[in-house]
Amino acid sequence: MNASTRTLLALTLAAAFGGFAATAVHEGMRAPALAADAAAAAPAAVPAAAALPSAVAGTPLPSLAPMLKRVLPAVVSVHSQQRVRISNPFANDPFFRRMFPNIPQERINQSLGSGVIVDAQRGLVLTNHHVIEGADEVSVTLADGRTLQAEFVGSDPDTDVALMRIPVPKDTPLTAIPLADSSRLQVGDFVVAVGNPFGIGQTVTSGIVSAVGRSGLQGLGYQNFIQTDASINPGNSGGALVNLDGQLVGINTASFNPRGSMAGNIGLGFAIPSNLAGDVMRQLLATGEVHRGSLGIDTQDVDARIAGGLGLDAARGAVVTRVYPQSAAAAAGLQVGDVILAANGQRIDDRDTLRNFEGLQAVGSQVTLDLRRDGRPLQLTATLREQPRSVTGATLDPRLSGASFAELPASARQAGIGGVLVESVARGSRAADNGLRQGDVVIAANSGRFDDLSGFRLSFSRQPPQLVLRIVRGNAQGDLLMQ
Structure with a gap:
């Protein structure tokens, strides 16, 4: 008798014992009460307790x-x-x-x-x-x-x-x-x-x-x-x-x-x-x-139109739309227009998949990227650098003095929200007087396009004459003129 047969026999015996016990209890509850004189005449029956066997054919039953x-x-x-x-x-x-x-x-x-x-x-x-x-x-x-x-x-x-x-x-x-x-x-x-x-x-x-x-x-x-x-x-x-x-x-x-x-x-x-x-x-x-590694790029999803224009067989991957200076991607030779299809062998279907992959990598990790450049396959290796955690407003624009900005939580990005979080605002500061509040989410500005903290910083490479921030506060959305 092999091990599989013994295990099957053990489970069958267990089911049989359990079924017998359940049937006995069920019938006992349904049976009518005996007459008092009959109960007195008949000796009391003591049911025997049926225990599961500890072994079958000498083989112990498996247990956690x-x-x-x-x-x-x-x-x-x-x-x-x-x-x-x-x-x-x-x-x-x-x-x-x-x-x-x-x-x-x-x-x-x-x-x-x-x-x-x-x-x-x-x-x-x-x-x-x-x-x-x-x-x-x-x-x-x-x-x-x-x-x-x-x-x-x-x-x-x-x-x-x-x-x-x-x-x-x-x-x-x-x-x-x-x-x-x-x-x-x-x-x-x-x-x-x-x-x-x-x-x-x-x-x-x-x-x-x-x-x-x-x-x-x-x-x-x-x-x-x-x-x-x-x-x-x-x-x-x-x-x-x-x-x-x-x-x-x-x-x-x-x-x-x-x-x-x-x-x-x-x-x-x-x-x-x-x-x-x-x-x-x-x-x-x-x-x-926790410190996380970053490629230092912006990407967007590859749709059918982009796939056709880049000569791709399928509409999947993340196409590079910006490479930040002094980033891991810049050092590795990544270019705008490259389509990332895999990272360390993991399939990349869209920008969210790539962002999720990056967020799980440590600073200094080496990442092998499978790309398409001008329709041809290419493989590059990048050593991830630490992504910025926060930035003070005064280093970007005097009108933001007193505020600090940070990356949005990953859960917010999973929900499709892009931008930066107002981490803190000092009381009585210029940013506070302009109406900025802790917890606001800046989703757009006339300083330039951005999706995250790196893009937000880069958008202020040239300070606009008039600065307007589009913010989300709770369930409301509006524009703030920063003076």
């Missing part, structure tokens, strides 16, 4: 329990609290405050999620950025029920990875999960998700890897997700996705349901690969922030 005994102590529940000030129009009225002295001035927003201990000696815990975003206090509850206050180390909103540190108890050491090489993960591999769904407590679900390298999901940042049908529900965010060896292959981060995430899981769950999470963790430990 031994692996989970090692994994479960390393998966924690994350509780975050955020104090939000209540806007009350009567709160500043002295008479109203005397009449109602106990009126609340703030409320506490609480959220639940999960986390994974990845370094037991240093107490390092990985979770999702959205689990602890804006939190004033974060605590971690271990699998054995102990609750510890967590210290924020750093986070990266664009990949949704956050790192915390918890104190290491002297009496009972922590347990960590080792990180696997997620690049070796294949479609069809078995995986197990562990977390705290809906706050009901530590829960284990299993499934397979449905896809790798998944991207293009709206509203999320840089994407290279593992897709799995292991159930991932609200509260699982930040939890562990492990292989059958108990190694961490991913951080559970999102699920998809057309009726909303609170409607439950339908087999479309997504996790951040452990290689990406590990790289972000190392950067956060070293500097507290």
